[in-house]
Amino acid sequence: MTGGVDLHSHTTASDGALSPRELVREAARRGVRVLAITDHDSTEALPDAFDEVAKHPPMTLIPGIEINCDVDSGEIHILGYFLDYEAEWFQTFLREQRAERVARVHRIAARLAELGMPIDPEEVFALVKEGSAGRPHIAQVMVAHGYVKSYREAFDRYLRAGGSANVPRKKLTPVQAVATIRRAAGVPVLAHPGLAERDELIPDLVGAGLLGIECYYHEHSPAQTRGYLQICKDLNLVATGGSDFHGPHIGRINPLGSPPVPLSVYEALKARAQECRATRPP
Secondary structure, three states: OOOOOOOOOOOOEEEEEOOOHHHHHHHHHHOEEEEEEEOOOOOOOOOHHHHHHHHOOEEEEEEEEEEEEEEEOEEEEEEEEEEOOOOHHHHHHHHHHHHHHHHHHHHHHHHHHOOOOOOOOHHHHHHOOOOOOOHHHHHHHHHHHOOOOOHHHHHHHHHOOOOOOOOOOOOOHHHHHHHHHHOOOOOEEEEOOHHHHHHHEEEEEHHHHOOOEEEEEOOHHHHHHHHHHHHHHHHOEEEOOOOEEOOHHHOOOOOOOOOOOOHHHHHHHHHHHHHHHOOOOO
């Protein structure tokens, strides 16, 4: 089912351009039948999204999350699917994550001022609206001030891991993120591993409970996709994929439903979710 499954998307509840309802309508317009909303450190989009999905049968919505984690000289993202996201302990965890995001905006703003590119953190928060503050919002403010020409330049020169304006957040390891998702009866998946280039960590993550790798991703080369598909086969992991749709403001065009993800991936993910719910840690 070409374009029928998209397991990675973002709304205004984190750093996306579309509201939850707008995202669902756009997915329906593009023929997406299975959509996962995976906002950063937030599930605030899900009530409106579920309500809107009911108007677009036979679309199915998967509740998801994306958690950013720090590793030595880099960053890894862990996706989670089919979570018990309404659990109070999990919402407390997300609130703490978002509070750290706010504090980090102030730290990055201070660093930018040292580099001769002052910004007001309130400009960043004005962009966030109901979402989770993050570097994408800072990049937009930098573009607006004329410090850089594009979102991509802001990241490549200043905000990427190891960039001169990047500052660390409160450390959360990928293993901790995997454990948190498993505690919430969710399916943890390593997001876009070709961007992080830390494949040596995969065995330890599998040992911690990782159940999938995002293989189908628009910035993966064909060779990377083949390699990650083989790893999934070797380690009995679900090979997932998605657009990582945010909207045009991030400077790349990756429409909902691309790259193509087989419907069998959704079925495999759902089966793992049932197993996780039956074996969730205490």
